[in-house]
Amino acid sequence: MQQTLSSNLGIEPSALVEIYRQLARIRAVDKAIQAGLGSGKFYFTYWPMTGQESIPAVLSQLTTARDYMITIYRGIHDQVAKGVPLEKLFAEALGRIDGVNKGKGGSPHISDPQSGSMLTTAIVGAGAPIANGLAFAAKSRGEDRVTIVNFGDGATSIGAIHEAMNLAGVWKLPVIFLCQNNQFGEHTTIPDYTASADFASRAKAYGFAGVKLDANDVAGFYRGMKEVIAEVRGGNGPYFVEALTNRLGPHAGIGDNDELTPEALAAAKQAWPVPRTRALLLEAGVCTANELTEIDDAARAEVETAIAHAMKSPATPVEETLVDVYADPDVPPRRGHYPRRQAEQEPGGERKVMSMAEAICDAQDTALGLDSNVWLLGEDVHDPTGGVFGTSRGLTAKYGRDRIRPTPIAEQSIIGAGIGSALVGMRPIAEIMFLDFAAVCMDQIANHAAKQRFMSGAATHVPMTMRMMVGGGTGGFGAQHSQSLEAWLTHIPGLKVAYPSTAYDAKGLLLSCIFDEDPCVHLESIKLLFTLKEETPVEDYRIPLGVARLRREGGDISLITYGWQVQECLAAAERLAAEGISAEVIDLRTLVPLDYARVFDSVKKTGRALVVHAATEFCGFGAELAATIGRELFGKLKAPVERLGADFAPIAYSREIELNQIPNQGSIAARVRELLAYKT
Amino acid sequence: MSIELTIPRLEMAMTEGGLAQWLVEDGATVNEGDPIYVLETEKAAQEISAPASGQLVQKAAAGQIYAVGVLIGEII
Numbered sequence: 001m002q003q004t005l006s007s008n009l010g011i012e013p014s015a016l017v018e019i020y021r022q023l024a025r026i027r028a029v030d031k032a033i034q035a036g037l038g039s040g041k042f043y044f045t046y047w048p049m050t051g052q053e054s055i056p057a058v059l060s061q062l063t064t065a066r067d068y069m070i071t072i073y074r075g076i077h078d079q080v081a082k083g084v085p086l087e088k089l090f091a092e093a094l095g096r097i098d099g100v101n102k103g104k105g106g107s108p109h110i111s112d113p114q115s116g117s118m119l120t121t122a123i124v125g126a127g128a129p130i131a132n133g134l135a136f137a138a139k140s141r142g143e144d145r146v147t148i149v150n151f152g153d154g155a156t157s158i159g160a161i162h163e164a165m166n167l168a169g170v171w172k173l174p175v176i177f178l179c180q181n182n183q184f185g186e187h188t189t190i191p192d193y194t195a196s197a198d199f200a201s202r203a204k205a206y207g208f209a210g211v212k213l214d215a216n217d218v219a220g221f222y223r224g225m226k227e228v229i230a231e232v233r234g235g236n237g238p239y240f241v242e243a244l245t246n247r248l249g250p251h252a253g254i255g256d257n258d259e260l261t262p263e264a265l266a267a268a269k270q271a272w273p274v275p276r277t278r279a280l281l282l283e284a285g286v287c288t289a290n291e292l293t294e295i296d297d298a299a300r301a302e303v304e305t306a307i308a309h310a311m312k313s314p315a316t317p318v319e320e321t322l323v324d325v326y327a328d329p330d331v332p333p334r335r336g337h338y339p340r341r342q343a344e345q346e347p348g349g350e351r352k353v354m355s356m357a358e359a360i361c362d363a364q365d366t367a368l369g370l371d372s373n374v375w376l377l378g379e380d381v382h383d384p385t386g387g388v389f390g391t392s393r394g395l396t397a398k399y400g401r402d403r404i405r406p407t408p409i410a411e412q413s414i415i416g417a418g419i420g421s422a423l424v425g426m427r428p429i430a431e432i433m434f435l436d437f438a439a440v441c442m443d444q445i446a447n448h449a450a451k452q453r454f455m456s457g458a459a460t461h462v463p464m465t466m467r468m469m470v471g472g473g474t475g476g477f478g479a480q481h482s483q484s485l486e487a488w489l490t491h492i493p494g495l496k497v498a499y500p501s502t503a504y505d506a507k508g509l510l511l512s513c514i515f516d517e518d519p520c521v522h523l524e525s526i527k528l529l530f531t532l533k534e535e536t537p538v539e540d541y542r543i544p545l546g547v548a549r550l551r552r553e554g555g556d557i558s559l560i561t562y563g564w565q566v567q568e569c570l571a572a573a574e575r576l577a578a579e580g581i582s583a584e585v586i587d588l589r590t591l592v593p594l595d596y597a598r599v600f601d602s603v604k605k606t607g608r609a610l611v612v613h614a615a616t617e618f619c620g621f622g623a624e625l626a627a628t629i630g631r632e633l634f635g636k637l638k639a640p641v642e643r644l645g646a647d648f649a650p651i652a653y654s655r656e657i658e659l660n661q662i663p664n665q666g667s668i669a670a671r672v673r674e675l676l677a678y679k680t
Numbered sequence: 681m682s683i684e685l686t687i688p689r690l691e692m693a694m695t696e697g698g699l700a701q702w703l704v705e706d707g708a709t710v711n712e713g714d715p716i717y718v719l720e721t722e723k724a725a726q727e728i729s730a731p732a733s734g735q736l737v738q739k740a741a742a743g744q745i746y747a748v749g750v751l752i753g754e755i756i
Contacts, residue, residue, distance in 0.1 A: 038731060045692050255729075
């Protein structure tokens with residue numbers, strides 16, 4: 001009989017038993033969660049996966065913990081079968097300190113690298129671009145790992161999935177896009193959200209294979225996935241799998257799926273792989289009823305023990321709030337805590353005249369040479385273009401196309417690939433041509449790169465650098481290529497933001513960013529890239545993040561600024577000097593972490609402060625700085641702390657408007673005169 | 681060991697729920713998975729199943745609204 005099963009169904013009896021063991025564990029977890037929520041013992045949001053158990057149960061027999069998995073909030077079944085310890089899984093869902101992610105991520109954000117569960121997202125479709133990065137890392141390291149990214153049919157509409165499929169096709173990545181088609185996009189079904197006949201056929205349009213498999217037929221699904229995984233593991237590129245399944249529960253909560261008709265619900269329960277596989281094992285004579293009951297009982301006992309342990313763990317305490325935001329708990333800004341970080345030792349060796357563009361290229365060259373985990377990706381970064389601003393010119397010949405990777409014009413796929421590779425220890429440098437384009441990949445930046453360390457309780461982190469060019473001040477780039485949007489970035493816990501104003505700073509800050517353990521944004525002003533050349537050290541040197549620099553000494557007022565406005569402030573100070581006004585200029589160099597200590601030193605001395613930036617003044621970064629200076633130095637000020645930023649309007653194409661709507665040496669000098677005339 | 685039954689929070693925005701009707705008499709024996717009462721939320725009425733087998737002890741009257749977390753019964 002067992003022989004027959006193997007030859008008829010194409011699955012070893014032992015594999016089928018192991019699949020049932022996983023089905024039983026998932027079922028026991030699901031039942032325990034629903035019982036706990038229904039009786040009021042647990043309080044958390046649950047997106048039941050009842051009906052979809054067979055997908056990860058089958059995968060558990062075809063993959064190991066070395067293979068990477070990404071899933072979504074409806075993914076407890078995936079976590080259980082992947083091998084996340086149940087005790088830690090329950091503790092996490094309950095927000096307890098002994099959770100797999102210290103109770104900081106919760107059930108929708110599980111990361112457990114030991115079992116290969118690398119990241120869980122609550123943003124529909126957002127896992128796919130990140131899966132590409134994991135697959136890229138495996139491929140470039142010559143490992144035979146397969147990456148499987150799970151998502152629902154509802155996710156097939158969102159851009160991230162399409163961008164990711166396109167990139168995976170181009171790069172022939174060992175990644176499986178696994179669509180758990182449970183027939184529902186939350187509360188909406190086909191044809192209300194797509195006119196496509198199916199999803200598997202979309203893969204062909206991106207240059208790789210897609211297949212539709214019935215996940216309710218466990219043996220058939222096993223056979224199908226075995227072939228798919230072998231193909232992908234064999235280096236034949238990505239695969240798209242549409243796994244047909246049913247969602248027996250509601251979108252969120254407990255009980256039956258009340259959006260199905262009673263007939264449809266009955267049919268779905270008929271197809272349910274948990275009882276079906278049990279019946280198959282009995283019918284084929286692989287297991288006796290007693291043996292199956294033993295498996296069920298063992299699963300139930302494992303779950304009961306796990307819950308008992310998890311319930312004993314304390315809720316994650318408030319002391320953990322600022323821990324795991326960054327590697328260094330000193331970085332999150334907070335009132336009354338203004339660490340003075342050690343400034344760099346200026347290197348004494350050979351120097352060469354470099355533009356900021358050349359210094360940036362030189363920093364990347366240094367990093368690529370130092371560490372094989374460093375790689376560069378972005379639009380047109382390969383030679384002969386070498387980046388549209390030439391910041392990677394010549395690097396392709398030196399390091400090859402495997403490490404200097406041009407990408408499609410698809411920023412979510414760029415940042416996502418960076419994140420995925422960083423999760424497993426690579427150090428990607430992702431170039432985003434204009435800061436304005438952060439708008440189209442902000443989900444990857446803000447919801448994933450920035451939060452992953454915290455959400456995973458530091459189980460993983462993202463040592464990625466995002467280089468973004470900043471327009472403005474040059475005229476002619478228009479409203480969508482000229483914005484100073486740094487406040488978008490500084491407002492997101494988890495990101496570090498550097499903004500150099502010289503070639504020397506650009507090289508030293510960028511090298512610090514690349515080798516930092518947290519995601520860093522390196523902002524590069526287009527106005528400065530080629531205009532400002534200076535003697536720059538040839539050797540490797542680092543400028544610590546969070547150390548401002550005094551650019552000009554003065555006694556009457558502190559001009560606190562960064563990026564290309566440093567030049568405007570220096571010019572204004574020169575003008576004012578002729579009038580007998582002595583202005584000090586502080587270049588922040590890094591916005592997060594922010595060097596309040598050196599800012600306070602200056603303002604204590606001058607008694608007046610003006611924060612200047614190219615970004616709009618209203619709700620700009622200067623507001624934060626001004627408020628803190630005002631509070632900390634209230635008794636020492638001779639005038640209110642002032643801000644000067646751009647007018648609250650999009651950047652105009654007209655050069656006449658642009659050069660006047662943004663602070664310039666004339667408007668800065670005028671504001672300084674007003675402040676010096678201030679009488680209390 | 682007795683298991684407490686409290687008004688559950690089944691949706692993110694839920695703060696209270698109506699105990700519309702007990703489906704099992706006070707003191708009756710229930711099996712795990714049996715529907716024991718009807719919970720009414722803003723969205724829908726839903727049958728809540730017994731989290732364990734045992735004897736149901738009702739501790740709150742039907743036909744009233746209770747805050748999430750309020751004890752309404754026990755299974756002993």
